[in-house]
Amino acid sequence: MAYGAFQVVKGAEEGNVRIVMVSSSFLKHPIPVGGEPRHVKSVTNMLIARGHKVALTIDDQHLSSASMPGLDATFSPTLLFPRLVNKAFPIDLAVYVAFWRFLRSWRPDIVHLHACLDFSLVPIIVAARAGVPVVVTVHSSWPVCFRHGLCYNEDGSCVERFSRRICSACLAYGRRIENKRRVPIAVMSVILLGAWWARRRVFRHVGRFIVPSAIVGRRIRDAGISTEQISAIPYDLPTDDFSVRSWVARPGGEGVRLLCVGRLEPGKGVQYLLHALREVCAVHPDLNLTLTVVGDGSFRPELEQLTASLDLRGAVRFIGAQLRSRLPDLYADTDLVVIPSLSEALPYVALEAGTIGVPVVATHVGGIPEIFGNDAIIVPPMDATALARGILAVLSDRDAANTRAARARERFRTNYGCDTMVNRIETVYAELRDSKTQIAHRPRSDSEAAFTRSVDPKRHR
Numbered sequence: 051m052a053y054g055a056f057q058v059v060k061g062a063e064e065g066n067v068r069i070v071m072v073s074s075s076f077l078k079h080p081i082p083v084g085g086e087p088r089h090v091k092s093v094t095n096m097l098i099a100r101g102h103k104v105a106l107t108i109d110d111q112h113l114s115s116a117s118m119p120g121l122d123a124t125f126s127p128t129l130l131f132p133r134l135v136n137k138a139f140p141i142d143l144a145v146y147v148a149f150w151r152f153l154r155s156w157r158p159d160i161v162h163l164h165a166c167l168d169f170s171l172v173p174i175i176v177a178a179r180a181g182v183p184v185v186v187t188v189h190s191s192w193p194v195c196f197r198h199g200l201c202y203n204e205d206g207s208c209v210e211r212f213s214r215r216i217c218s219a220c221l222a223y224g225r226r227i228e229n230k231r232r233v234p235i236a237v238m239s240v241i242l243l244g245a246w247w248a249r250r251r252v253f254r255h256v257g258r259f260i261v262p263s264a265i266v267g268r269r270i271r272d273a274g275i276s277t278e279q280i281s282a283i284p285y286d287l288p289t290d291d292f293s294v295r296s297w298v299a300r301p302g303g304e305g306v307r308l309l310c311v312g313r314l315e316p317g318k319g320v321q322y323l324l325h326a327l328r329e330v331c332a333v334h335p336d337l338n339l340t341l342t343v344v345g346d347g348s349f350r351p352e353l354e355q356l357t358a359s360l361d362l363r364g365a366v367r368f369i370g371a372q373l374r375s376r377l378p379d380l381y382a383d384t385d386l387v388v389i390p391s392l393s394e395a396l397p398y399v400a401l402e403a404g405t406i407g408v409p410v411v412a413t414h415v416g417g418i419p420e421i422f423g424n425d426a427i428i429v430p431p432m433d434a435t436a437l438a439r440g441i442l443a444v445l446s447d448r449d450a451a452n453t454r455a456a457r458a459r460e461r462f463r464t465n466y467g468c469d470t471m472v473n474r475i476e477t478v479y480a481e482l483r484d485s486k487t488q489i490a491h492r493p494r495s496d497s498e499a500a501f502t503r504s505v506d507p508k509r510h511r
Contacts, residue, residue: 067479068122068157069097072107072173073164085285085398086189088374090164092288095120096472105156107149107173125152141248145172153180159483160185171252178255183482187260188270190395250274257482260475262396263417281478284421286471287401287462291374296459297407299452300385305338306445309384309408311377311399312391314347314368319390319413321349321356325434326390328360330441337445339365341388344380346371381406386444386451391415392431401466407459409451411440421466425458427451 073090097104098120105123127148149172153161161177162185177184259280261267267280287294300307308327312318320343327341343353343366350368357366372380381387387403387410394400394416401421403410410426412418419428427443429436444451 066100066102067097067476067483068103068105068159069479070105070107070125070153070156070158070161070173071164072161074108085396086164088288088398089187089189089285092286092290092468093472093475095290096468097476100472100476105152105158107152123156125149125156127152141175142172146176149173149176150179153177153182158182160479162187164189171249174252174255178252183257183479184255185258185260185478185482186256188262188266188395190393253279258478260478263420265416265420266395281474283471283474283478284417284466285396285398285401286468287398287405287466288374288468292402293375293378294405294463295378295382297382297455299448300383305340306386307384308339308341308441309344309380309387310341310390311344311380311387311402312389312397314343314345314350314353316349317392318345318347318349319392319431320353322432322434322437323388323390324353324356324360324362324366326437326441327362327365329435329438330445331362331365333438333442334445341366342380342384343368344370344372344377377402378406381408384408386411386441388437388441389413389418390431390437391418394418396421401462404458404462405466407455409444409455410458411437411444413437421462422458425454425461427454 071090071094073086094104094106103122104120105125106121107125107127125148127145153176159182161173161182163173164187174184174186253275256279259267259270259275260283261270261280262283262285264282267282271277271280310320310323312320314320323341327339331337331339341362354368357363357368381403387399387408389397389399389403389410389412391397391413392415396417400410400412400418404422404425410422412422412426412428413431414428415431418426422428427440429440
């Protein structure tokens with residue numbers, strides 16, 4: 051029986067560290083969708099450039115060395131269960147056998163997961179059995195509501211507050227939508243209770259959870275993860291296909307141009323931005339305002355219908371997903387970037403806009419307030435009126451908005467570079483590899499101590 055596709059691209063000559071990158075969404079689309087594939091591609095390229103040996107694991111049987119030049123090996127397991135089921139069940143036996151054979155053959159020093167539930171818990175379990183340290187990068191708030199694409203009940207839509215377990219009603223809904231099968235909520239509740247117990251035990255074998263912001267660190271701590279297992283390493287801004295430039299305010303009298311970049315899903319909050327735009331147009335009917343929405347997704351038809359019902363068709367352009375190389379031109383041709391998300395970890399659009407120096411109005415979710423501070427206008431999520439007020443505040447005082455954007459630009463270019471991020475990831479690898487324990491206990495730097503206090507302030511009073 052074939053359990054997976056395994057291809058050795060290079061010989062087995064010695065490298066600094068042998069790393070298995072596990073990511074279900076890596077390079078599955080011509081245009082990367084979401085922050086995870088961009089992040090994995092960036093980190094993988096940097097690690098290869100530094101002499102490390104990297105193997106990539108993804109659930110794509112057509113994966114080859116052409117997908118990422120420089121890979122030492124590629125591996126694609128055969129899933130026994132659909133991905134949504136793997137999020138509920140603790141183990142996929144077919145993936146277990148395949149991943150065990152792969153680790154025995156390639157013998158890595160580190161297993162680094164970027165989607166720890168898409169392959170069930172198998173990579174963690176197998177790595178622990180093989181004595182290989184495990185790192186998990188958390189790319190979203192934790193855990194995930196499958197029904198709304200949100201996390202931690204930020205929209206108040208569910209009775210459950212799933213800080214300890216995923217909402218059974220939402221998972222049953224997701225199972226019905228994705229796999230066209232109905233599962234009674236009571237049955238799903240029993241499954242989830244057992245699965246969450248198993249996850250809590252398996253997550254003890256993770257050497258380090260890397261989070262992009264302190265708020266995500268606090269959330270996974272609330273979900274039962276030890277503070278000593280958490281390290282905050284903000285994302286970098288990949289520049290291999292993104293030209294960083296300095297934003298220059300456009301001349302007045304040419305109308306007002308707004309930009310929104312992201313997947314078109316309910317959790318991105320574009321529906322609230324459309325309502326906010328209607329309020330802004332009602333206050334300033336002669337403003338000649340245009341909103342360009344960059345991205346695609348399952349929610350696009352509903353958003354286009356909402357645009358028509360709000361009589362905004364002349365003011366809103368949906369231009370679909372764009373190559374990252376096209377984004378700098380779009381940022382340069384706008385007056386304001388709006389990030390209306392309902393839930394985020396640390397969105398790449400915030401890094402891009404901040405680094406270029408475009409004025410930003412964003413919602414108070416995830417790591418957005420942490421990275422911008424007072425250098426952007428931050429408003430509550432799911433509040434179209436507050437979003438409209440934020441937009442109007444920028445338009446009423448352009449000089450103040452430009453000053454905030456310039457401050458953000460200088461800070462972002464200093465703090466969010468690839469080298470800094472990869473240096474810190476390499477440090478985590480070295481600590482876990484040298485200690486040969488799954489949880490590294492060590493003296494912490496001042497910056498890490500400050501992060502620990504922000505994650506768990508009660509322990510440091």
